[in-house]
Amino acid sequence: METRNMTGTSPFAPRGTAQEIEEGTTFSPKFDRDGLITAVTTDAKTGELLMVAWMNAEALARTVETGEAWYWSRSRNELWHKGETSGQVQTVIELRTDCDQDTVWLKVDVAGDGGCCHVGYRSCFYRRVPKGEPAKLEATGATKLHSHEH
């Protein structure tokens, strides 16, 4: 979609051969047909998985340039500077990509109350699926940092 693409020239390199993509030193992120790339965000200190979100090229470019996490909100259909309203700004300690460069991994320090999840938890992953019980979720014991209104 046009609104998800950057205006002007992309700061990223064009996609090369499989060898260049997998073993090279050029960042050529692969965006899907909606112009998005998956972003996995972990706590730089504890390693905890905090959230999984999506970025368009502009969000990724701003993240690389500013050292703070920007995403693309698929529900609001807009660029999203994480923490701008909540104070939970994410400072990127390290940004990695994977073998085929269709995912990025952000190791972050979280400001504010240290949370990431809009439901009120530090991490979005506060429930587990028990083995052999595909319709069930169990609490992991995570506690809320703040309450959440539906």
Added chain:
Amino acid sequence: METRNMTGTSPFAPRGTAQEIEEGTTFSPKFDRDGLITAVTTDAKTGELLMVAWMNAEALARTVETGEAWYWSRSRNELWHKGETSGQVQTVIELRTDCDQDTVWLKVDVAGDGGCCHVGYRSCFYRRVPKGEPAKLEATGATKLHSHEH
């Protein structure tokens, strides 16, 4: 696509209200328009991010039932029992989902040589993007477990 859907009845619960999805005890995974859900896999012992892949409903159901990781290979367009040929079978120690249940997180023990990445590294995330340099990748110092032919 038909081939990505399970035949027969889904073992998962239907999607409920936002409150049920975010705060309930029912697993109602959200598959995208290709019938896939994002799966983030970390090492259960070290917490290291190993890989990000996708599952269709059948792969997710098999993962819950068997306690081993199954994915959907988008490049081969087929169900993928991780490690079946490489020996790098992933035993799921814990399976979590996130607030809106459109991502799953697998904490795994990896068999064989302990690797995950087809390029030969333990983790697919063996390169970083330097701050302010959006077209560049740097090695993280990760070493290969085995070599890889293109």
